[in-house]
Amino acid sequence: xxxxxxxxxxxxxxxxxxxxxxxxxxxxxxxxxxxxxxxxxxxxxxxxxxxxxxxxxxxxxxxxxxxxxxxxxxxxxxxxxxxxxxxxxxxxxxxxxxxxxxxxxx
Amino acid sequence: xxxxxxxxxxxxxxxxxxxxxxxxxxxxxxxxxxxxxxxxxxxxxxxxxxxxxxxxxxxxxxxxxxxxxxxxxxxxxxxxxxxxxxxxxxxxxxxxxxxxxxxxxxxxxxxxxxxxxxxxxxxxxxxxxxxxxxxxxxxxxxxxxxxxxxxxxxxxxxxxxxxxxxxxxxxxxxxxxxxxxxxxxxxxxxxxxxxxxxxxxxxxxxxxxxxxxxxxxxxxxxxxxxxxxxxxxxxxxxxxxxxxxxxxxxxxxxxxxxxxxxxxxxxxxxxxxxxxxxxxxxxxxxxxxxxxxxxxxxxxxxxxxxxxxxxxxxxxxxxxxxxxxxxxxxxxxxxxxxxxxxxxxxxxxxxxxxxxxxxxxxxxxxxxxxxxxxxxxxxxxxxxxxxxxxxxxxxxxxxxxxxxxxxxxxxxxxxxxxxxxxxxxxxxxxxxxxxxxxxxxxxxxxxxxxxxxxxxxxxxxxxxxxxxxxxxxxxxxxxxxxxxxxxxxxxxxxxxxxxxxxxxxxxxxxxxxxxxxxxxxxxxxxxxxxxxxxxxxx
Numbered sequence: 001x002x003x004x005x006x007x008x009x010x011x012x013x014x015x016x017x018x019x020x021x022x023x024x025x026x027x028x029x030x031x032x033x034x035x036x037x038x039x040x041x042x043x044x045x046x047x048x049x050x051x052x053x054x055x056x057x058x059x060x061x062x063x064x065x066x067x068x069x070x071x072x073x074x075x076x077x078x079x080x081x082x083x084x085x086x087x088x089x090x091x092x093x094x095x096x097x098x099x100x101x102x103x104x105x106x
Numbered sequence: 107x108x109x110x111x112x113x114x115x116x117x118x119x120x121x122x123x124x125x126x127x128x129x130x131x132x133x134x135x136x137x138x139x140x141x142x143x144x145x146x147x148x149x150x151x152x153x154x155x156x157x158x159x160x161x162x163x164x165x166x167x168x169x170x171x172x173x174x175x176x177x178x179x180x181x182x183x184x185x186x187x188x189x190x191x192x193x194x195x196x197x198x199x200x201x202x203x204x205x206x207x208x209x210x211x212x213x214x215x216x217x218x219x220x221x222x223x224x225x226x227x228x229x230x231x232x233x234x235x236x237x238x239x240x241x242x243x244x245x246x247x248x249x250x251x252x253x254x255x256x257x258x259x260x261x262x263x264x265x266x267x268x269x270x271x272x273x274x275x276x277x278x279x280x281x282x283x284x285x286x287x288x289x290x291x292x293x294x295x296x297x298x299x300x301x302x303x304x305x306x307x308x309x310x311x312x313x314x315x316x317x318x319x320x321x322x323x324x325x326x327x328x329x330x331x332x333x334x335x336x337x338x339x340x341x342x343x344x345x346x347x348x349x350x351x352x353x354x355x356x357x358x359x360x361x362x363x364x365x366x367x368x369x370x371x372x373x374x375x376x377x378x379x380x381x382x383x384x385x386x387x388x389x390x391x392x393x394x395x396x397x398x399x400x401x402x403x404x405x406x407x408x409x410x411x412x413x414x415x416x417x418x419x420x421x422x423x424x425x426x427x428x429x430x431x432x433x434x435x436x437x438x439x440x441x442x443x444x445x446x447x448x449x450x451x452x453x454x455x456x457x458x459x460x461x462x463x464x465x466x467x468x469x470x471x472x473x474x475x476x477x478x479x480x481x482x483x484x485x486x487x488x489x490x491x492x493x494x495x496x497x498x499x500x501x502x503x504x505x506x507x508x509x510x511x512x513x514x515x516x517x518x519x520x521x522x523x524x525x526x527x528x529x530x531x532x533x534x535x536x537x538x539x540x541x542x543x544x545x546x547x548x549x550x551x552x553x554x555x556x557x558x559x560x561x562x563x564x565x566x567x568x569x570x571x572x573x574x575x576x577x578x579x580x581x582x583x584x585x586x587x588x589x590x591x592x593x594x595x596x597x598x599x600x601x602x603x604x605x606x607x608x609x610x611x612x613x614x615x616x617x618x619x620x621x622x623x624x625x626x627x628x629x630x631x632x633x634x635x636x637x638x639x640x641x642x643x644x
Contacts, residue, residue, distance in 0.1 A: 037575045040576075067575075068575055074569070
């Protein structure tokens with residue numbers, strides 16, 4: 001059973017910081033997307049996503065990130081994704097071309 | 107399970123042969139499904155003939171390749187998807203000659219499949235699989251030790267082969283019929299698109315001659331607001347016709363996106379079919395409605411002309427030019443387009459030849475009956491009436507497709523409410539709907555242009571400000587009263603403060619272009635109320 005956790009680390013008037021930990025694949029991607037999107041209110045100016053604790057992500061998970069990037073671009077909300085070099089998500093994000101749509105850190 | 111000692115191979119007494127034949131025709135096998143039967147028979151035939159491997163290769167659709175489909179003792183053949191060209195090597199030779207073949211010493215010159223000699227097979231015997239006189243594949247067995255196969259061995263192998271051929275053939279044709287009808291069900295839109303201002307109904311009935319035919323229809327709108335209707339009849343039946351039909355439908359849609367000229371669309375479809383589907387011929391009627399729905403542009407590729415039903419007038423088969431079907435001839439033809447006025451309240455009825463062609467009556471009689479049966483009004487009733495009058499309880503050889511498109515009366519359009527997902531792509535849909543609806547309530551071109559901007563701005567605000575990334579709904583309601591048009595644009599989100607570079611300008615525009623503009627923010631969402639006094643006709 002694949003399990004992931006979506007946790008709001010910090011929230012102020014303009015910015016939310018959310019960490020996704022665990023694993024994301026087709027079996028839980030819908031739940032992860034629902035939890036993630038529900039944690040983002042439309043008044044925010046910046047969304048920071050911390051993927052350092054994500055040990056597995058496949059194309060189903062990437063679809064969530066592309067969807068998020070697309071929605072936030074429409075809302076004129078900044079999207080930053082933190083995925084340390086060498087982490088499971090970093091390589092996948094770079095291969096997919098998502099790094100051209102979001103600010104990838106560090 | 108019946109166990110036969112390999113030693114029995116040496117004996118050829120009549121009783122023994124009978125016992126061996128029973129081993130592969132025994133009734134317990136009847137309880138197995140086709141795939142299990144295949145594997146069980148391969149295991150038994152190895153036992154009976156003391157063989158180390160047994161393989162079934164089935165002929166693919168092209169008739170040019172044998173594909174390893176079941177194997178015992180050399181399962182990797184199936185896992186690796188081994189393919190042998192008909193005419194080549196051992197199995198290929200059996201397929202080409204339809205005769206049994208034996209080889210005592212396997213080598214690269216007689217056997218093309220490297221798996222066989224890598225495995226150490228030295229002797230092979232094989233028979234063709236024939237069902238109803240048609241080749242469907244090859245069955246062969248192999249032994250590691252050199253072995254002269256006898257005439258009796260080959261006869262027994264052929265008994266197994268016949269059994270296999272029968273089971274496989276019926277499984278393949280069942281699977282094909284199921285696939286063809288699944289494909290057809292998927293392709294024909296069960297729910298026709300909801301287009302404000304239009305009423306749509308359709309019927310499809312498969313022919314009795316067995317399985318689905320090649321009739322298809324499609325209704326879709328373009329981002330430009332044009333409405334497209336296609337109906338076609340691919341020559342052929344079953345899975346081949348259904349797969350061609352599915353590709354043809356996609357081809358029509360692709361070219362439809364690129365052109366506002368139905369003749370050009372059909373010319374490109376024709377070119378496409380002649381190049382990529384050389385064995386295919388199809389009739390197509392392809393029509394495009396202007397966003398106002400006032401006029402339909404129609405091109406016919408060998409298809410029967412639709413029937414136009416104007417209220418208060420006798421129904422008529424449209425007198426329009428017919429060009430050849432797509433996929434015939436070697437040179438493209440110039441395709442003609444007829445422009446048909448479609449008054450409010452009128453219906454256009456598309457159909458395939460199965461509806462009007464019967465063995466016991468002429469085409470003209472069929473068309474006359476169709477004209478007499480067709481009445482203006484509800485399209486559901488029209489489809490039912492036409493099917494009942496022209497088909498009734500008669501069995502039909504050919505399949506039948508019927509599609510009725512009615513332009514609603516202005517009176518029926520008094521008020522409309524549309525619910526969209528709040529995403530940018532729906533803005534074009536909203537404009538297309540407005541372009542159809544506004545003229546029906548007496549707006550001038552200036553009114554239309556202004557209202558498109560006002561409602562577009564209000565819709566954009568909802569899409570941009572009302573919801574977070576999870577999104578939500580955008581509802582547009584329109585009604586007219588006297589010389590006023592009222593519109594409400596509402597959502598169930600919470601608006602955030604304006605942001606970005608273009609903000610503020612939209613609101614200013616909306617105020618300038620309306621007679622009344624009111625925004626109600628509430629805990630359950632926001633509604634923008636718009637009133638606009640019409641200038642048209644003043």
